[in-house]
Amino acid sequence: MLLPVVACGNDSNTEVTTTTKKEKVQDWLIEVGEPTETEGVLEGQLCLDQDTYNLYQFIGGAWALVGSIRGTGDEAPAIESKNGVWYINGRNTKLFNGTPAKISVIGDYLHINGVDTGIIHIVEPYVPEPTLEYLSEEEFNEQPAMFGSPWVSNNTRMKILVKVRMSKGTTITFLGDTSVYCWGVMETTDKESATDGVWKDSGWNTTWTNPQERTYTTSYLTGYFVITIGKFNSEGKVGEKLTDDELANIHSMFKVEGIKAGDENGNVSNNGSVNNPATKETMIGINHRGWYLAPENTLAAYRESYNHGFEYVECDVQFTKDGVPVLLHDDTIDRTSNGSGYLSQMTYAEVSQYDFSYDDSDTVNDFSAYRGEKIPTFAEFIALCKELGLHPYIEIKGNMTDDEARALIKIVSDAGMIDNVSWLGFSGDALSKIAYNCPTARLVWVITDTNATKIAANNIPFAQMNLMTGQNQVVFDIWYTLATQDVVDVVSAAGIPLEVWTVNDINAIKTLHPYVTGVSSDYYNAKEVFENAGIER
Numbered sequence: 406m407l408l409p410v411v412a413c414g415n416d417s418n419t420e421v422t423t424t425t426k427k428e429k430v431q432d433w434l435i436e437v438g439e440p441t442e443t444e445g446v447l448e449g450q451l452c453l454d455q456d457t458y459n460l461y462q463f464i465g466g467a468w469a470l471v472g473s474i475r476g477t478g479d480e481a482p483a484i485e486s487k488n489g490v491w492y493i494n495g496r497n498t499k500l501f502n503g504t505p506a507k508i509s510v511i512g513d514y515l516h517i518n519g520v521d522t523g524i525i526h527i528v529e530p531y532v533p534e535p536t537l538e539y540l541s542e543e544e545f546n547e548q549p550a551m552f553g554s555p556w557v558s559n560n561t562r563m564k565i566l567v568k569v570r571m572s573k574g575t576t577i578t579f580l581g582d583t584s585v586y587c588w589g590v591m592e593t594t595d596k597e598s599a600t601d602g603v604w605k606d607s608g609w610n611t612t613w614t615n616p617q618e619r620t621y622t623t624s625y626l627t628g629y630f631v632i633t634i635g636k637f638n639s640e641g642k643v644g645e646k647l648t649d650d651e652l653a654n655i656h657s658m659f660k661v662e663g664i665k666a667g668d669e670n671g672n673v674s675n676n677g678s679v680n681n682p683a684t685k686e687t688m689i690g691i692n693h694r695g696w697y698l699a700p701e702n703t704l705a706a707y708r709e710s711y712n713h714g715f716e717y718v719e720c721d722v723q724f725t726k727d728g729v730p731v732l733l734h735d736d737t738i739d740r741t742s743n744g745s746g747y748l749s750q751m752t753y754a755e756v757s758q759y760d761f762s763y764d765d766s767d768t769v770n771d772f773s774a775y776r777g778e779k780i781p782t783f784a785e786f787i788a789l790c791k792e793l794g795l796h797p798y799i800e801i802k803g804n805m806t807d808d809e810a811r812a813l814i815k816i817v818s819d820a821g822m823i824d825n826v827s828w829l830g831f832s833g834d835a836l837s838k839i840a841y842n843c844p845t846a847r848l849v850w851v852i853t854d855t856n857a858t859k860i861a862a863n864n865i866p867f868a869q870m871n872l873m874t875g876q877n878q879v880v881f882d883i884w885y886t887l888a889t890q891d892v893v894d895v896v897s898a899a900g901i902p903l904e905v906w907t908v909n910d911i912n913a914i915k916t917l918h919p920y921v922t923g924v925s926s927d928y929y930n931a932k933e934v935f936e937n938a939g940i941e942r
Contacts, residue, residue: 434446434450434451434452434453435452435453435455435484436452436453436454436455437454437455437456438454438456439454439459439461439468440452440454440461440468441468443463443466443467443468446463447463448463448464448465449462449463449464450462450463451463451508452468453474453484457473458473458474459472459473460472460473460474460508460515462508471508472508472510472515474493474515474522474524474525483495493517493522493523493524494522494523494524496520496521496522496523497520498517498518498520498522507519507870507871508870509866509867509869509870509871510866511833511863511866511867516867516870516871518837518841518871519833519834519837519838519841519871520834521834575622576620576621576622577620577621577622577659577660578619578620578659578660579619579620579658579659580619580658580659580660581634581658583619584637585636585637586634586635586636586637586658587634587635587636587637588634588635588658634647634658636651688917688921688922688923688924688931688932688935689716689717689922689923689924689931689932690715690716690717690923690924690926690929690930690931690932690933690934691715691717691718691719691798691904691923691924691925691926692707692710692713692715692717692718692719692925692926692927692928692930693719693906693907693925693926693927694706694719694720694721694734694927695707695709695710695718695720696709696710696712696713696715696928697770697927697928698770699772699775700741700761700762700763700764700772700775700778701734701741701764702720702721702732702733702734702741702761702780702781703732703761703762703775703778703779703780703781704778704781704785704786704789705775705778707720707786707789707790707793707795708789708793710795711793711794711795713928713930714930714933715795715930716794716795716796716932717795717796717797717798717923718790718795718796718797718798719797719798719800719829719925720732720786720797720798720799720800721733721734721800721802722783722799722800722801722802722813723748723749723802724748724749724805724809725748725749725751725752725753725755725756726748726749726750726751726752726755727752727753728809728812729752729753729782730782730783730784730809730812730813730816731748731753731756731780731781731782731783732780732781732782732783732786733748733780733802734802736748736749738751738756738759738761738780739765740763740764740765740766741761741763741764741765742759742760742761742763742780743759743760743763744756744758744759744760753782756780757779757780759779759780760776760777760778760779761778761779761780762775762776762777762778783799783813783816784816784820787816787817787820787822787826788820790822790826791820791821791822796825796826796827797822797826797827798826798827798829798849798925799813799817799826799827799828799829800829800830800851801813801828801829801830801832801835801836801839803832803835804832804834804835805835805838806838807838807841807842810835810838810839810841810842811842813839814839814842814843814846823843823845824845826846826847827847827848827849827880828846828847828848828849829849829851829882830849830850830851831850831851831853833850833864833867833868833871833872836848836850836871836872837871837872840871840872840873840874840877844874844875844876844877845874845876845877846877847877847878847879847880848872848877848878848879848880849879849880849881849882849904850864850868850872850879850880850881850882851882851883851906852864852881852882852883855884855887856891856892857889857891857892857894857895860881860892860895860896861895864881865895865896865899865901868881868899868901869899878902879901880901880902880903880904880923881896881901881902881903881904882903882904882905882906882923882925883903883904883905883906884905884906885905885906885907885908885913885917885921885924888903888905888917888918888920888921889918890918893918893920896920897920902920902922902923903918903920903921903922904921904922904923904924904925905917905921905923905924905925906924906925907925907926907927908924908925908926908929908931909926909927909928909929911929911934914926914929914931914934914935915934915935915938915940
């Protein structure tokens with residue numbers, strides 16, 4: 406019996422209606438017992454079993470157990486609807502009608518679409534298949550039995566799940582007789598398993614009964630795909646049974662060229678390159694808050710970054726009281742200006758009155774030559790980066806709203822820089838807002854879990870569920886002394902590149918683990934350090 410939730414919880418106007426008819430209510434179904442019906446259910450649909458509080462999600466045409474939600478005891482979660490948005494225990498889960506939900510577990514708590522619901526996660530979540538190994542093009546073509554697991558429907562058509570992760574531009578050629586066989590391709594985004602991916606029905610012949618093409622080129626930036634093959638009967642329709650010999654040799658009917666499985670440093674980026682601005686032969690240097698001999702987070706500091714050979718620069722972004730994004734690291738302007746007060750309590754006009762050519766914590770360097778330097782708006786900073794050819798690392802301070810995320814993305818997009826920025830942050834929730842509003846965004850997550858076990862249990866699952874869109878690149882950033890072999894083993898197994906911060910010791914840069922591809926520093930450009938030392942990366 407399904408119970409569509411109108412609203413529940415502490416709202417005095419809430420009510421729960423009971424019905425025996427299956428009904429979709431926003432993104433939730435409430436049922437007594439494990440859901441079994443699939444007709445009319447949308448991909449990403451959620452269903453809560455009111456007996457056990459087990460939570461299911463409709464994934465790949467079937468219901469999958471993703472967790473069990475309760476409060477701190479055995480009480481039911483408070484689920485309520487306000488203005489078409491669902492809340493759990495008073496938290497906005499961002500579940501809108503028709504929007505698939507992303508579910509993850511961080512520590513002991515269930516997150517939905519990157520929002521911590523505050524609900525204890527009790528049951529083990531749905532665990533996808535292990536990541537499949539890369540195969541070279543030669544292995545793919547010469548040893549076809551290694552890459553496919555065919556399954557058959559009444560011997561009338563066969564599907565081959567290709568167990569190799571490929572990039573955009575891989576070409577599949579059908580070598581069989583198109584008067585006898587019909588074939589097609591279905592791609593999925595780069596997830597742990599095909600059923601966990603986002604499927605794209607593309608690459609089919611004109612119709613099953615009239616094949617026109619022999620080749621198909623993959624279009625997802627990185628992912629898996631399924632090949633389906635059928636055999637025509639005497640009426641010219643797919644339905645003839647495949648023989649045992651055909652089933653045993655089906656792989657030989659296909660040739661795959663141009664496999665771009667990536668290297669050990671990760672996935673494909675939003676522009677088709679390796680999941681890092683650097684290649685595996687080098688290491689990039691990111692200038693932390695601009696050049697250290699100029700006042701931090703000012704346009705002068707970033708001009709000096711450019712003058713000193715940096716191509717990548719990091720900044721800190723916050724919003725004024727009237728919603729203008731500006732560059733500032735601290736909550737207050739006390740340390741870096743001749744004024745005082747919290748930025749969040751000042752309008753842009755108010756904060757613009759002050760001189761930001763100071764640093765009370767720097768007792769060595771004299772910034773008097775930069776007197777009169779104003780706090781830059783984020784738009785001014787992006788315009789400067791475009792002018793100088795700099796790649797900005799945009800650190801989001803704390804969390805932010807969806808409107809703030811969209812405002813930042815719009816500024817970058819309007820400047821024509823959307824494919825040449827990295828979004829940096831300690832908050833996975835903040836980065837998930839960027840990913841939600843800009844699926845191709847390159848995300849650099851500064852992780853604070855300090856051992857490989859915690860990273861594997863917390864950060865990697867969250868990144869896979871909330872940050873990786875199938876169209877973007879995700880990088881982990883960690884304090885440089887923590888980039889140990891066990892951490893590298895964990896992140897490399899997940900195909901996630903690793904960068905480090907903030908390294909102001911030239912010898913420490915030289916001795917970083919070879920897997921590290923980016924270094925944030927106040928004044929050392931890691932790329933130049935290695936080039937000058939004649940060290941190949």
